[in-house]
Each structure stands twice: as C-alpha cells, then as structure tokens.
Amino acid sequence: MAERTNLLGPVLVAAFCALVLSITHLTTAGQIADNQRAHDQRALRDLLGETLPDTALLAEAWQDDQIVWCAQRIVAARLQADGYAGPIELLLAWRSDRTEIIGVSVVRHLETPGIADFLNDHQQGSWLEEFRTSTATTVGRIDAVTGATISSNAVRQAVAQALQLSDPANTRCRS
Amino acid sequence: MSHGTQIFSNAWLHNNPAWIQLLGLCPLLAVSTSVVNALGLSLATALVMVGASSSIAMLRRWIPDFARLPCFVLIIATFTTAAMLLLQAFAFELYLSIALFVQIIVTNCMILSRAESFASRQSLGASVIDALGTAVGFAVALLLLGAFREILGGGTLFAGMSQLFGPTAQGWQLELLTEDWQIRLLSLPPGAFLAAGLLLAAANALISRISRSNDSVQPSGGNAPQNHGQT
Numbered sequence: 001m002a003e004r005t006n007l008l009g010p011v012l013v014a015a016f017c018a019l020v021l022s023i024t025h026l027t028t029a030g031q032i033a034d035n036q037r038a039h040d041q042r043a044l045r046d047l048l049g050e051t052l053p054d055t056a057l058l059a060e061a062w063q064d065d066q067i068v069w070c071a072q073r074i075v076a077a078r079l080q081a082d083g084y085a086g087p088i089e090l091l092l093a094w095r096s097d098r099t100e101i102i103g104v105s106v107v108r109h110l111e112t113p114g115i116a117d118f119l120n121d122h123q124q125g126s127w128l129e130e131f132r133t134s135t136a137t138t139v140g141r142i143d144a145v146t147g148a149t150i151s152s153n154a155v156r157q158a159v160a161q162a163l164q165l166s167d168p169a170n171t172r173c174r175s
Numbered sequence: 176m177s178h179g180t181q182i183f184s185n186a187w188l189h190n191n192p193a194w195i196q197l198l199g200l201c202p203l204l205a206v207s208t209s210v211v212n213a214l215g216l217s218l219a220t221a222l223v224m225v226g227a228s229s230s231i232a233m234l235r236r237w238i239p240d241f242a243r244l245p246c247f248v249l250i251i252a253t254f255t256t257a258a259m260l261l262l263q264a265f266a267f268e269l270y271l272s273i274a275l276f277v278q279i280i281v282t283n284c285m286i287l288s289r290a291e292s293f294a295s296r297q298s299l300g301a302s303v304i305d306a307l308g309t310a311v312g313f314a315v316a317l318l319l320l321g322a323f324r325e326i327l328g329g330g331t332l333f334a335g336m337s338q339l340f341g342p343t344a345q346g347w348q349l350e351l352l353t354e355d356w357q358i359r360l361l362s363l364p365p366g367a368f369l370a371a372g373l374l375l376a377a378a379n380a381l382i383s384r385i386s387r388s389n390d391s392v393q394p395s396g397g398n399a400p401q402n403h404g405q406t
Contacts, residue, residue, distance in 0.1 A: 006239055008237070009234075009237040009238050009239045009242070009246070010238075010239070010245070010246060012234065013234055013238060013246045013249060013250065014249065016230065016234065016250075017250060017252075017253035020230075020254070020257060021253055021256060021257065024256075024257040024260050024261065025260060027264075028260045028261060028263065028264035031265070032260065032264050032267075035264065036267070038267075039267060039271075113275045
C-alpha cells in the first residue's frame, strides 16, 4: 500500500488542457471581438430604426465607450445594469430634448436562461417594448417581471439613472 | 480495416447514443427545433467528442485511476470551451441561439461514457473511430428530429442556414407547408418529446425487423448488411 500518490499525471493533463485552450483563444480572440462589435452595431441599428446612421459613422461613434451615437437630438448609450448573475449590457436610445426613450435593447447578459428570456425578446408587446416612449419619470411605473424581479429592476434602475444623469444640457452631445 | 468499420458501425448504429443508449437526450430534445440548430450542435458535439476521446486515449497512460473522472471532465470541459470559442468566431449568430446547449456538452453523459468505457482502454486510432461514429449517430438523430420538427412545426426546411454557411446559404430555405398544415405543437417542448418518441419507436422497429430478417439468413447476425436500411 503505497501512500505516495502520483500527481505527475493530473498535472500533465492540466498542462495539456491549458495548451489547447491557449491556442484556441489566441487564434479566435480577434475574430470574436469583431463579431461582437458587429452584433452590437446591429443592435444599435435595430434600436434607432428610422434614424439609421451610416455604418462608417457608427463605427466611429463606437470608439467612445459610453455614448455610442449622438446626433439629431438622439442619444444612444451603452449601459451596464447590475443583474442577478452578472452585468446586463444594455443599449438605450432617447431623445435628448425630451428625455423620452426611443428604445432599450439588451446586448448581453448572464441571467438564468428561461427565467430571463424576456431580456432577449425585442418583439412587439414584449417587456422591453414597454420602455418605448416612457420618460425619466414614467420608467418607474413599468412593472417588474414575476420571478425575475432582480433582473428587471436592474434594467429599470440603470435606464432611470442614465436618463437622470443626461439632462438636455449634456455637453458631449452637440448636433 | 474491417475492425475499424465494425467499431464505427457499432458506435453509430448498434449502440446509437440517441435511440439505443438514450444518452444526451437533453440537447437532443431542446435543440432539435430546426435543422440549423441541430447541425450546429452536432458539429460542436462532434468536435468535443473527437477531441476529448483522442486526448484521453493519448494521455491514458498518465491518467491515474484515482483521478480518472476529474481528468476526463477537465479534458471534456477544455474541448467544450474550445468549441464555444470556435462557434463564436465562425458562427456568431448561431452561437447566440444555442449557447446554453453548447455549454452543457460538458455534462453530456454520452461523451463521458465513451471516455470511460472506450477511449481510456483502447488505442488512439480506435478511439477516434469510435468517437466519430458516436458523433455521427448523435448527429443523425438530431438532424432527423430537427428536420421533422422544422417541417411540421414551422413549414420550412433549412431556414437560417446562413447562420452557419454565410450569405451563400441565403436561398437554401424551402417552404414546404402552408400555415394550415403546420402543427405548432411540434416546435414547442412537448412536441420534442412526441417526436423523439416516434423516432425511437421507428428506429427500434426498423432495427428489430432487420435483425429478424438477418437471423433467418445467417444465424450469426453479421454487421455489414444492417447498414443499408438506415441511410
């Protein structure tokens, strides 16, 4: 009965796994970042709808890390809500003169699948659609989703905060 | 070489993970809503399956018995992460719709069972063939279910294939059934159970019929002729 356990094997296995992961990560990281950016830009384009900015301008606007679009009295910003399982990344677009919301779109989240599926639903009649045309004062009246109170409150709070911070006097937005 | 083909046909047909062993049913039921989802998950599973099995066969001399399962799970998790990264890099839209089920490939008992019962005891070549066979068997089941549910539940076939094959696949979508003929139930979760049950019944009926007719011809029941009925 040898007490000595041989750990060389598991260490070797771990090293092998680390190697496989590093190689895959190094070869795909750039492409994934590009895909994510394209996805975010598509989300922004969907959000702004009619007031479609051309892609070149959009890519340029994206450099700024928070305000991503700012023209024709329309501001779009990237927000981060503190969700149940991690950050919920949002895009929020509003009219800067009236602080009226044009739309909210969830770009990325880690919330429980199934329960938080309403965060992926941007169709008509969905929960996110309720934000449309509400203002800084009426956002608070949107009901939280049953069973996902933390997730929905996080989104609501982040949106309300962003609207309060960005009064019409927002200096970063000249158009 | 006949040994190799025997391993392959055993893995994909006689021990099919879906309709004989009934393993990996969670992704089978959840992702089979359309052909593109089924194909995406099949490819991801195949990559993990082959990667993990070949690595385990290669490293099996160094994997001590007391740490067998942790080592297997670590290797499977590694290849699952790699599959996720590759999907994100080459099929981002598809990844967004099946991300959850790619992540839980780690817990797919189909892969762990092949690692435990085959790859950890056999040579590298045999393990790769076995892994390929298992992956093909899973893919066949998943694609059959996916096509069945997509046609009857949504009336289309090959919708959204551009998520996987790029803009060239834009025109691949076939409109097969008008709204009156669609059975919406089949694209919902209960439909998955019904369709999987039908697939199971059909596969078992076919297999028993083939083996019965084989028995009357040659009592030993050779493997090669059985391949024909299913493809």
